[in-house]
Amino acid sequence: MARVALLVVVSFLCLAAAAVRAEDPYLYFTWRVTSGTIAPLGVSQKGILINGQFPGPNINSTTNNNIVINVFNDLDEPFLLSWNGIQQRKNPWQxxxxxxxxxxxxxxxxxxxxxxxxxxxxxxxxxxxxxxKAAGGFGGLRVNSRLLIPVPFDPPADDFTVLIGDWYVKGHHALKEILDSGRTLGRPNGVLMNGRSGKSEDGKNDEPLFTMKSGKIYRYRICNVGMKTSLNFRIQGHSMKLVEMDGSHTMQNSYESLDVHVGQCYSVLVTADQKPRDYYMVASTRFTKYHLAATGVIRYAGANKPPSPDLPPAPVGWAWSLNQWRSFRWNLTASAARPNPQGSYHYGSINITRTVKLANSVGTVGGKTRYAINGASFESGPTPLKLAEYFGIQKKAFQYDVIADDPPKDLEKSIKVAPIVLTATFRTFIEIILENPTRSLQSYHLDGYSFFPVGMGSRRWSPEKRKTYNLLDAVSRHTIQVYPRSWTAIMLTFDNAGMWNLRSEIWERHYLGQQLYTSVISPAHSLRDEYNPPDNLLLCGAVEGLPLPPPYTI
Known part of the structure; x- marks a missing residue:
């Protein structure tokens, strides 16, 4: 009987372990990062490849999956990957x-x-x-809903990733030298779609990126992975039903084209309801004096007729784009990653505890161009800010709150260069006003969080603008545009402990200082709020060789 009882206990434990493993499975990847010759615009240049691929391999995961990626850096210089939009809850170390x-x-x-x-x-x-980023090393990352969570649309016949972005034929070292010398990058040389520029003379030589069967519905995930330029995406002869953006299900409106700003991702359903032949996808520049475009071919299965050379035109003006943004609405009845409606978080009824106004500007420091936020241009030292804070040497590395919650009256008069770290009280609900007094479009991203973009308008923000806010169904997302000489208001709860980057996605601005970090510290110093650093944590700068501080406990 004791032996039988032991077998029962062992079997139960095995089943329990299997259940845990089944609930939170692991996905393992091994990536080798190398340099290689690529020529996406017909000019040979050195690119960054992952497992020999440009763009890199797609990650196809599901909610709660543990993703383990062993990255081997075979370049001749340091390398680091970031995960655009993945919130890293309680885990800033990754x-x-x-x-x-x-x-x-x-x-x-x-x-x-x-x-x-x-x-x-x-x-x-x-x-x-x-x-x-100008050399490659990027790729798609999708997170599917678990089977027990209903999705507000039927499963598509297939799921396609479309990575669009502007491109330079100069190598990343040459581009860095341009910025370091005080100049700007200027206009890009072209636009890419999944690493190709597309559109041969008659379309006959363009290999299809995707194939659809007549009558079927397909999901397209479109992400702008470029350096600086907003792009308009459209599909010849087909409308697109928007179903998700930046990780949130949306009301399912149909669009002929979509403005996709740098750092943003959209998910659309496309029905193969046209005559069987090839059709062009088009991504073209917006809000620029120059016109650049990339195309990719969609082929109907069994068709052998090339696409029409007449590409659908892009919209004109930023007012059109603003009106499109106003049409985006959160789907309040859709389920979230957990079994509750994503709209159950009524952000409009939460009291604002702090308003932070951040205004971008450009000026010169030492005769060289610098980009700034509230009169300060970000520059960090050899020690990552989070590590300096964690090891207790913060005062040697940076000062908190070197910029105020309001921008100075003359943004460009005197730009100071320093690490910029704002402090935010844990679990407070904050309103951030992003002001863009320049003539070019801005795009901002916040790591570690999703936020609610509740309002946009021209000129400067004032408290009266709150009367125009959408306090019901603004789409929760991680990247938002700010139109020229305009403002955007976002709201969020700083409930994810860590050190998180708020940055311009216009990469030359980011590189030359238009970014900051927000330090969100849990006063409890508990594992309930923030994980301990991993055993394989890389140490550098002033913390190299230091013993780890005592770990957090529950």
Whole structure:
């Protein structure tokens, strides 16, 4: 009887372990990062490849999956990956930005381990050091809903990732030298779609990126992974039903084209309801004096007729784009990653505890161009800010709150260069006003969070503008545009402890200082709020060789 009882207990424990493993499965990847010759615009240049691929491999995951990626850096320089839109709940140690993590040294490897908790949707990864993003190293990252969570549309016949972005034929070292010399990058040389520019003379030589069967419905995940330019995306002869953006299900409106700003991702359903032949997808520049475009071919299965050379035109003007943004609404009845409606978080009824106004500007420091937020241009030292804070040497590395919650009256008069770290009280609900007094479009991203973009308008923001806010169904997202000489208001709860990057996604502005970090510290110092650093944590700068502080406990 004792032996039978022991077998029963062992069997139960095995089943329990299997149940835990089944609930939160692990996905393992091994990536080798190398340099290689690519020619996406017909000009040979050195690119950054992952497992020999440009763009890099797609990650296809599901809510609560543990993602383990062993990255071998075979470049001759340090390398670091970040995960655009993945919130890294309680786990800033895997964020992959230079202010939180040490880079992977040449010839070394580092294993990222993070869980895509309570998230669904379309995201991407990218290299976050210097101008690496201009050389490749990026790829798609999707998080599917678990089977027990209903999705507000039927399963598509297939699921496609479309990575669009502007492109330079100069290498990332040459681009870095341009910025370091005080000049700007200027106009890009072209636009890419999944690493190709597309459109041969008659379309006959363009290999299809995707194939659809007549009568079927397909999901397209469109992400702007570029350096600086907003792009308009459209599909010849087809409308697109928007179903998700930046990880949130939306009301399912149909669009002929979509403005996709740098750092943003959209998910649309496309019905193969046209005559069988090839059709062009088009991504073209917006809000620029120049016109650049990329195309990709969609083929109907069994068709052999090339696409029409007449490409659908892009919209004109930023007012059109603003009106499109106003049409986006959160689907309040859709389920979230957990079994509750995503709209159950009534952000409009939460009291605002703090208003922070952030205004971007450009000026010169020492005769060289610098980009700033509230009169300060970000520059960090050899020690990542998060590590300096964690090891208790923060005062040697940076000062908190070197900028005020309101921008100075003359933004460009005197730009100071320093690490910029704002402090935010844990679990407070904050309103952030992003002001853009310049003539070019801005795009901002916040790591570690999703926020509610509740309002946009021209000129400067004032408290009376709150009367125009959408306090019911603004789409929760992680990247938002600010139109020229306009403002955007966002709201969020700072409930994710860590050090998180708020940055311009216009990468030359980011590189030259238009970014900051927000330090969100849980006063409890508990594992309930923030994980301990991993055993394989890379140390560099002033913390290299230091013993780890005592770990957090529950």
């Amino acid at each position: 964020d992959g930005m230079p202010g939180t993590n040490c880079p992977i040294p040449p010839g070394k490897n580092y294993t990222y381990h993070f869980q895509v908790k309570d998230q669904i949707g379309s995201f991407f990864y990218f290299p976050s050091l210097g101008l690496h």
